[in-house]
Every structure is written in structure tokens, then in C-alpha cells.
Amino acid sequence: MSTLRTRHTGVGAVGPERPTAPDAPCGPEIWGMSEMPDPRTVSTADARALSLVLFRRLRTLEEGTAQFSYVRNTLVELNLSLVKFAAGRFRGRSEPMEDILQVGTIGLIKAINRFDVEREVEFTSFAMPTIVGEIKRFFRDTSWAVRVPRRLQELRLDLAKTFDALEQESGRAPTTTELADRLEISEAEVVEGEVAANGYAAHSLEPLEDDESVSPLARRLGAEDPTLDVVECLECLKPMIAELSERERTILSLRFGDELTQSEIGERLGISQMHVSRLLARLLEKLRAGLLTDEAPPDDACPHTGAPVDGHQAEPRSLLSRAVTRLPLL
8 A cells, every 4th residue: 555645735635646657557548548637626426426437447456556556546536525524524623624634534545445336335425434433533542631441432422412311301410320321331330431521621720710810830930020120220329329418319319219390309408490400410310320330340240339230231221210219228
């Protein structure tokens, strides 16, 4: 059996590549046709009729030959619509549609290998259960959060169907005994199936409340404190502020600590608002120049204390603003 290689033939469509063998005919001439139509353009009725001819031709070829692979791959392309139809039933699942189409194509190949044209059964009726079964097997093997035996997976489905039926009949949730009687199994098996059903989807041990945006686990994990850079800025400013006069420190404290306006500061100090503005401008420029002074300390260190500034140089204005707003703490 040749390896199936897929290629895109349109949006969401896949199809096999036909093998070539220069030493043996593997085109339409192998069954007496002068030209093979593009399988993507063949109508449904023509595809069924052509598939019947190809199946009969396939029975006369030896498996593993180029001719056999060509006929079988042509059958796959002619009947890819069955895969798309079957895959559409599972469109709402979490798995990508392309993966579902790939799995359905494998089911189509299995159906082609097992189909007996002499039994006079429609290939569509024979292939659909095989394709759907292959897709269901794919979900059974990949969609469960916890792998459980196939018996319990099928029991989960039977319990769900029976639960819904009994609930419709009685107007209430059925008991374990009622489920066991309807399915003709023991109550212990019902309980085992209900426990196994919990493994289909995994849930957090600490689910979010309605008004929560961060999980409890995330709250317990460490995070960078946004005020650490402010502490570093304060450490850099301390020696410079200590060199200021009492009046200058008072102005800084009233402006950035108490958040007073320049007019209010002027009233407290008995000076004009314009004088306060000039004093503040001179003070901020002095502090800014001190922060940007590059003296003996090593690179990326505070020029006054030698403390590292977290590997980067902050914007002078934002650095100064964050620092001087904490002046009352000094």
C-alpha cells in the first residue's frame, strides 16, 4: 500500500497525490479511457458511476503496484465529498477541521480497501459508517483529558443518552437504580461510568468566582513590585535633597507631597506665585542635573550612592517625578 500524501485542493479540502511510474501505465489508459476528468469537477451522480467502474478495475490489479495506487487514489479524490460531509457533523469540536478531514480521509481509504463491488451495495452506504467511526475513534483517543478504557468511554455515552430519556419520561433526574435497570447493568458499573465521565474534561481545583479576574494560584505567585524603581530613585535623590536649604525642601514637600498649587505655596511662604514657579523650576533642574551626572560610580549605577538602577537608565523627567512625589517619606 502506498503512502498517502495530502495536498490542499481548496479551502478545507485535502486529496492524495497520484504516484507516477515511467515504466508502467498509470493514467486513464489503464482502464481504457483516453482522458480522466478532474475529480473536483465531477458531479455526484457521475462520481458514483465512475467509482463503480474504478472499483471493478481495482479488483483486477495487484496491490502495491503503481496502477493499483493510481486507481485507488483516484477513488479517494472522487469520494472526498463524503469525508467533508461526515466531518461537518463535528465542526463544533475543539480539534482543527483540517485534522478531522485528514482522519476522515484515512477512514475513506479503509472503506475503499474493504469494499466489495460484487455485493451490489452502494459505496456511500458502506463508506459513511467507516468514515464516521474513524473520526469518532480519533476524538475518543485524543479529546479525553484523562485516558480511560474504551468500555468506560462508551458507557459514558450510554449513561448520557439514558439519563436524558429517563428525565424526559419522569420529569426528574433518574436515580442510579433506574439507570442500572434501563441499561441492564449493575449499580456499581453505573457509578464507575459516572466517575469515569469526570475525566473527559479537566477543571481547575480553584475556579474563578464571578467577580474575579485572576486565579487564586496566580495571586500566590510572585510578581515584580512596581514601586522598586521608585525606591531606587529615592535613594539616588536623598543625598541631593539633603544638600538643599530648609526653604527649598519645604517647597518640594508642599508641591509634590501635599500637592498644593503654586499660589497656595506662595500664600504659606509669603511670596508670589511667580516666585514659587521660578524656585521650583530651579530646584527641579538642579535635581535633574544631579541625577544625570556621570562620575566615578560604575555603569548603570546611581551617580550619588553607587546603587545599581536595575540595568537601565530611566527617563529623567519620569524618574524625577516618581521620586519627588515621595519626598515626605524622606
